[in-house]
Amino acid sequence: MTEDLRLQHIKEQVSRFPELPGVYLMRDGNNEVIYIGKAKNLRNRVKTYFSGGDGRASIEFILRRVTEVDSIVTENEHHAFVLERDLITKYKPRYNIRLKDDKAYLNVRINTNAAWPRLELVRQVRDDGALYFGPYTFSYELRTVLDVIKKVVPLRTCTDNVFHNRTRPCLEYQIKRCCGPCCLEVDPDQYKEWLDQAIHILQGNVAPLEMELGRHMERASEELRFEDAAEYRDRIDILQNFKTRQDFVSTKGDARDVFALYREESFVTLSVLTVRYGRVAGSESYSFQNVQVGEEEILEQALWQYYEAGREIPPEIVLPLELKEEQFLREELEYQRGKKVELVVPKRGIKFRLLKLAELNAKQQFLTRFDAEARYSLVAQSLAKLFHLRQVPRRIECVDISNFQGSDIVGALVSFFDGRPLRSGYRRYRISQQGKPDDFSSVKEVVRRRLEKALESEDIPDLLVIDGGRGQLSKALEARDELGIAVEIVAMAKMRTEKGKAVYGSEASKPERVFLPGSVEPIVLQRGEEHTLFLQRVRDEAHNYVIDFHRKVRGRRVHKSVLDDIPGVGPERRKRLFQEFGSLQVMREASVEEIARAGRMPKSLAEKVLSCLGEPDEAMS
Structure with a gap:
């Protein structure tokens, strides 16, 4: 692959990236990950590498080696931040050394x-049966929220060593x-109830605590304690920010x-999203x-x-739909794993969020x-073979x-490339010829003019499709042959119903037919095939376009008046x-002076x- 083709290929890849937060992975010719980055907007961020918008010295070396760029979409920028770190730890890319610690x-x-x-705050997640929530990259907000929780939920805060050696309550109790x-x-x-409240808050259910703080804020305001009211307001803001930055919750180090x-x-x-310790650890596609089989x-x-x-x-596999062979599949996976395996189809909650992300x-x-x-290349090849065309139509x-x-x-023509x-x-x-409906002559005129x-x-064009049957095709061929x-x-x-009315759209239950020059019988298109769906799309586009034009022409005729033909009376005067x-x-009954004014x-x-x-009485006769 030449240098120009390599860069063109990468730019085409990047142009199809979503304008969403996520992580991008740059790979070299050996499919090795050489750089990983995060972005609030994947498309815009990665584009900067190839437009000179990133001036870092290392970028020049990266661009010389990269041949592919992959992306993983995340729920928000915070998730991208965490996933970036995890992927760097996993792949150890050459140009991410500065990010490692x-x-x-x-x-x-x-x-x-x-x-x-x-x-308790920890930096390592262990498989020890405990509940873990995180990771949290915004430590100030996390510590502040925990401080707010302590003011509402009176859980113990001391270490086990201090807890077992105390003889009287500490200042926290006072x-x-x-x-x-x-x-x-x-x-x-009662203690378990307090603990459950704290867990709900860590899971993002901060509404009860927000309501409690709101009541305190209103009471402080009523009592003219404005500094206290402002403090409660700031705590509510912190809770809301904390909620929006919540990562997926890890329950006892679950993996799925x-x-x-x-x-x-x-x-x-x-x-396939790989989730370990409650957070996305990677993605494969x-x-x-x-494909001719069902989902x-x-x-x-x-x-x-x-x-x-x-x-x-x-231990758990999340699926988008129920499987008929679920029991057999689960038993086989349990045999391979040596432990229990659950296959779940979530409808709400964290697992449902993960499914939507996948x-x-x-x-x-x-x-x-x-x-x-x-995709169109395959369609065009099918059309060329099915219609015996001299070349693949573009x-x-x-x-x-x-x-x-x-x-x-009226007639209309749409074009696809x-x-x-x-x-x-x-x-x-x-x-040109109005007065009686003659689709055959109209088709011939449009084809001739085109x-x-x-x-x-x-x-x-490589292929001209006429919306109609054998008669319309015959007239179109006449126009072509006359021009050579x-x-x-x-x-x-x-497709037509029993009453003979045309039905447009790909939902037609009867097969479409295509008439070819010199063929006695039309080709019956198979429903659901790529080339059938494409031709229906083209035909429907032409139909909608001509109907829209016809409505405008007819509307202009209906609203046309005798004033349109008077020289000197333009749209503004009318x-x-x-x-x-x-x-x-009413105009007929007006005087010359009134009309002039x-x-x-x-x-x-x-x-x-x-x-x-004309005169008023003349107009009424």
Whole structure:
């Protein structure tokens, strides 16, 4: 791969990144991770590397070696901050040395096996049966929130050594920040209730504490203790900030894998989030195309293959849907692990949040792997083979006609290039022959006018699709042959109900038919195939475009008045006249002076207006 192609490939990857927080991983030609970074906006941040927006000296060395850039979407910037550190620890990338240190983030540990549990800050999460909450990168806010909790929930704060050697309550008890279980009789049930309150707050359920502080703030304000009220207000702000920065809660060091799918037609991506100690430790994604089986079968096969490769099987696996073979699959995973394995489909809570995050990553990987051009390439190859085209079509145009009982007959043409609408190629046509509905002649006129322009600009489509049947195709071929242009043309018949009315959209239950030149029988398109869905999309786009044009033409005719044909009376004067008089009938009854004044025109033009409008009694006859 040349240098230009390498950079172009990376820029195309980055252009499909979401404008969401997350982590990006840069890889070299050996697929080794050489740099990891975090971002509030993945697309904008990574773009700066290739636009000269990052002036660090090391960036030049990174850009020489990077060949691929992957991304992992996170819920917020804080999650990205934590995941960045974990991935750096895992991969030890060459250019992240400056980010490495031995200091871990803070976690809150609660030993529920203790007689009188307390909240303690630790930097290492261990598999010791305790509850862990974190990690928290914002230590000031964490310590402040714990201080606020102590003012509302009187749990003990001393170490075990101090607790077991006290003979009388300490100062914390005197200022009502501890219930004194070291020396005094305390109801264990009441203490457990206080502990549960503290746990709810750490889980992000700060509403009860916010309400309590709010009551204190209002009371202080009523008593004119404004400094105290301000302190309560600041504590409420800290609680709210703390809640928004909460990371996923780790309950007793739980480990789980989270599977999610994203699918469009026969293209699928699978995302697997690895969660260890309650936080996302990594993400893997897999892509599949031309998939003809359902999501359940995809998921079952993916689970088998994922863990057959020797990966660690966690005690819990989160899935997006129920599986028919769940029991058999669970038993096999338990046999491989040697311990119990749970397969869960969450509907709410932390596991549901993790599932949504995995789905977001699956969608992002889908957009990265299956860009529009790559997907369309397969569609175009199918069309070329199915319609016996001379070449794979890149530019496809579709013609449609619309009329109302033979009046306001119009045509329209839409253009697609590499599977995407080419707006500059859209055209609208007023049909020259009006009076009776004749779709055949109208199609011929539109095709002739389109191909005449193509002769001038050499802008010839690879495939022209006519919305209609064999008759419309025949007229389109006549126009082509009269001009001597070698353009491929087919006709696609709209699916019809029993009453013969056309039905638009991909939800039609009957198959679509395509008529080819020289073929007796039309080709029946299979529902759900990529090329069928694409042709329906093109046809529906042409239909909507021509209908919109027809409504505008018809609307202009309905609202057209005799004033439109009077020289010197433009849109602004017409607007003033209608604002003043409201209707043509009232204008006819006005004097020359009134018309001249309202329309801001000379009397000679006002006389001409009244002359064209006719006498009032004449208009009524």
